[in-house]
Amino acid sequence: MNPETHHPTVLISGAGIGGPTLAYWLARHGFRPTVVERAAGLRSSGSPVDVRGPAVAVAERMGVMKRLREVATDVTALSFVNSAGRQVGRVNMRALRQANGSGEVEVTRTDLAAVLHEASRDSAEYLFGDTVTALDQDGTGVDVTFEKAAPRRFDLVIGADGLHSTTRRLAFGAESEFVRHMGLYVATMQLSGPAENPRDVVIHNAPGRMASIHPVHGRPMSAFVFRGEAVPNFDYRDLDQHKRILAEAYAAGGWQVPALLDLALAADDLWFDSVSQVHLDRWSNGRVALLGDAASSVSLFGDGSTLAIAGAHTLAEELAASPADPASAFARYEARHRTLVDPKQGAVATAAAVMVPATRPGIAARNLASHLWPAAAATGWLRTQFTRTPAGDQPDGDPGHSGLPASG
Numbered sequence: 036m037n038p039e040t041h042h043p044t045v046l047i048s049g050a051g052i053g054g055p056t057l058a059y060w061l062a063r064h065g066f067r068p069t070v071v072e073r074a075a076g077l078r079s080s081g082s083p084v085d086v087r088g089p090a091v092a093v094a095e096r097m098g099v100m101k102r103l104r105e106v107a108t109d110v111t112a113l114s115f116v117n118s119a120g121r122q123v124g125r126v127n128m129r130a131l132r133q134a135n136g137s138g139e140v141e142v143t144r145t146d147l148a149a150v151l152h153e154a155s156r157d158s159a160e161y162l163f164g165d166t167v168t169a170l171d172q173d174g175t176g177v178d179v180t181f182e183k184a185a186p187r188r189f190d191l192v193i194g195a196d197g198l199h200s201t202t203r204r205l206a207f208g209a210e211s212e213f214v215r216h217m218g219l220y221v222a223t224m225q226l227s228g229p230a231e232n233p234r235d236v237v238i239h240n241a242p243g244r245m246a247s248i249h250p251v252h253g254r255p256m257s258a259f260v261f262r263g264e265a266v267p268n269f270d271y272r273d274l275d276q277h278k279r280i281l282a283e284a285y286a287a288g289g290w291q292v293p294a295l296l297d298l299a300l301a302a303d304d305l306w307f308d309s310v311s312q313v314h315l316d317r318w319s320n321g322r323v324a325l326l327g328d329a330a331s332s333v334s335l336f337g338d339g340s341t342l343a344i345a346g347a348h349t350l351a352e353e354l355a356a357s358p359a360d361p362a363s364a365f366a367r368y369e370a371r372h373r374t375l376v377d378p379k380q381g382a383v384a385t386a387a388a389v390m391v392p393a394t395r396p397g398i399a400a401r402n403l404a405s406h407l408w409p410a411a412a413a414t415g416w417l418r419t420q421f422t423r424t425p426a427g428d429q430p431d432g433d434p435g436h437s438g439l440p441a442s443g
Contacts, residue, residue: 042067043358046179046189047159048167049196050077052084052144053327053343055151055159057193059097060351062158066358069160069189071181073196076163077148082223082256082306083108083249084147087139089375090344099150106146108251114235115402118289124402143251147340167192170205172322191361192323193350195343198311199271200329206320216265217383219310219391222281223258224302230255238390239290240398245391246285246292257295259285260310260391269309277307312380319365326350331376338379346372 043066047054050072058068086094086103094100115124142150152161162184169180170192177192194202204210230250231237238247243262248255261284270276278300285296299305311332318330327343349372353364392398 043190043354044069044188045191045193045354046071046167046177046187047193047195048072048200048202049194049327049329050074050152050161050163051148051195051197051327051343052151052340053347054193054195055148055155056093056097056344056347057195057326057351058159059151059155060348061354062155064351064355064358066351066354067160068155068158069162070155071162071165071167071184073166073201074163077145077152082144082258083110083141083251084144084340085139085141085338086147086344087341088345090341091138091140093344093348097151097154099154100140102150102153103140103142103147106142106150106252108141108143108249109234110141110236110250111234112236113405114232114237115405116237116239116290118239118241120290124405126405143254143256144340151344167201167205170202170323172206177322190322191354193326194323194329195326195347196329198308198313198328198332200325202323203313203315203325203329206323207315207325213313213315214311215314216269217310217312218262218264219260219383219387220263220280220284220307221258221260221310222277222299222305222307223256224299224305226255226257226298228255229253239288239292240392240401241288242395242398243391243393244284244288246288246290246295248291248295257298259295259299261285262387262391262393265309271308274303274305274307277305281305281307310383312383318369319362322361324350324361324365324368331380338382342372342376342379345375 045061045066045068047057047068047070050070054070058070061068091100094103111127111129113126113128114122117123165181165183167179168182171178176188176190178186178188179192180186192202194200194206196202198214199210203213207213226248230248233250236247236249238245245260247258249258259281263284266280281299282296285292288296313328313330313332315325315330318325326346328339332339350368353368354361357364388397389401392401
């Protein structure tokens with residue numbers, strides 16, 4: 036962009052993964068980004084996520100890949116255990132990553148958000164502890180009303196504010212119009228003290244339920260993932276409701292489930308949500324566009340962060356290519372990025388069959404197959420086996436248009 040031309044102002048809602056990445060790249064293309072975040076500071080789930088595939092190249096160009104490797108979780112295996120805690124399946128994650136050959140890294144979402152914020156904070160304005168309450172756009176810009184800050188006008192507004200996006204609600208319509216429950220729920224919490232196994236993610240399954248402990252790096256996390264129909268009047272902000280749902284789902288459990296459930300029911304920082312898919316015909320409306328989970332939720336297993344990083348880079352590229360024509364830039368961004376997102380949105384059946392089998396035979400088959408995964412990944416066999424899952428192992432909803440939410 037010619038430095039003597041107008042430097043478009045862009046408000047980005049959300050300081051998670053996609054927002055700081057977009058701010059970084061927009062600033063380098065001559066835009067003036069402002070990031071608004073409802074939380075008073077950086078706040079993110081400690082759940083592990085992956086930076087892989089196209090996100091690796093973006094992170095390398097940002098100069099943050101070295102830092103991400105320094106804070107990597109360094110998990111070496113997935114260990115599946117029965118009710119008595121005996122190992123019944125194991126995946127060598129190092130071999131699997133080598134088979135994928137992508138240079139991927141697993142980090143906590145907290146660390147990823149912090150590294151991306153650090154990379155972008157000197158070239159973007161950050162407004163913490165505030166949120167957007169109204170958007171009023173015309174042909175030349177968007178008038179933004181904030182909860183706390185004085186109203187301001189921006190050339191563009193980007194919603195990178197997650198599955199329950201405020202930007203999407205204000206510019207596109209009610210959440211109920213776009214968000215579909217996909218037959219799964221997720222809960223996560225941080226544990227105190229070190230994990231018993233510092234390198235293995237330990238997973239226990241009962242039909243339709245999974246409980247796990249991830250060692251992270253000295254800050255272990257526990258996760259519950261279970262199948263369930265949509266709960267009437269579900270409220271993602273209602274902690275008491277969440278605990279009732281979780282207690283009912285895990286009333287009977289082996290391994291360490293009873294102890295983990297007790298901790299979850301006593302926790303005040305339990306994260307819980309429905310696994311949902313966002314469906315939008317278009318990711319933009321005039322001068323407002325969506326990024327990451329606000330536009331599409333994809334996977335429970337880390338793809339959301341990867342796609343948020345890749346999508347932010349693509350969006351910045353397209354806006355830089357035609358800064359005076361954002362409608363065309365948004366259309367090109369969407370066309371390019373959907374080629375990455377759409378295949379992932381169809382992968383919920385695979386993910387659920389592998390990690391939350393609905394039946395005991397499904398669990399047994401998964402445990403047996405787990406020993407073959409590194410070699411299978413190199414040959415493509417793994418995906419073909421688990422995209423044709425046994426009857427009863429499909430999640431509720433349309434398996435052809437499905438996905439799991441990841442923080443983006």
